[in-house]
Amino acid sequence: MGNPRIVSGVVFMPTYIPSESQGCSVDGANWVFGLQASSGEAAMSQVRFGAPDGASPGAGTAGVPLSTGGNAPVRDVTTSVVPRLAPPDPGKPGSPPPKPPGDACMMQISVAGAEPMYLPYPCGRQSWRQIQ
Numbered sequence: 001m002g003n004p005r006i007v008s009g010v011v012f013m014p015t016y017i018p019s020e021s022q023g024c025s026v027d028g029a030n031w032v033f034g035l036q037a038s039s040g041e042a043a044m045s046q047v048r049f050g051a052p053d054g055a056s057p058g059a060g061t062a063g064v065p066l067s068t069g070g071n072a073p074v075r076d077v078t079t080s081v082v083p084r085l086a087p088p089d090p091g092k093p094g095s096p097p098p099k100p101p102g103d104a105c106m107m108q109i110s111v112a113g114a115e116p117m118y119l120p121y122p123c124g125r126q127s128w129r130q131i132q
Helices: none
Strands: 005-007 010-018 028-036 063-066 077-082 105-111 117-121
Touching (some): 010 077
Antiparallel strands (some): 010 028, 077 105
8 A cells, every 4th residue: 555645534545456476577456545534435436537527437436446557556646626717718818717617626636647536525614613
């Protein structure tokens, strides 16, 4: 297992599953798993591959295989927030930027050598508790 990362209540864990060795060569497959930190439930059901509106693996998905193009284990997962507003239209100076489809905030999940994955997460204030 690589270095886990916790973001927005989801624990992301890159893993490497070696296949049977033939002589001195070792081959295998890289996966990334996502679990809800509070419950242990699968958290990759709504992930989108390649773009925020890309294909999704479906309900109950906890892990997805990575097409890394090699056989070396992936160790790190990085995440970043995708802005809710798209850049302004260069043909219309002064016009407000268009809003991307849907109201969800998105995070980009990146693993070396694999296409980016996008996962919606809750936007805005999640608690009304006052900090004193």
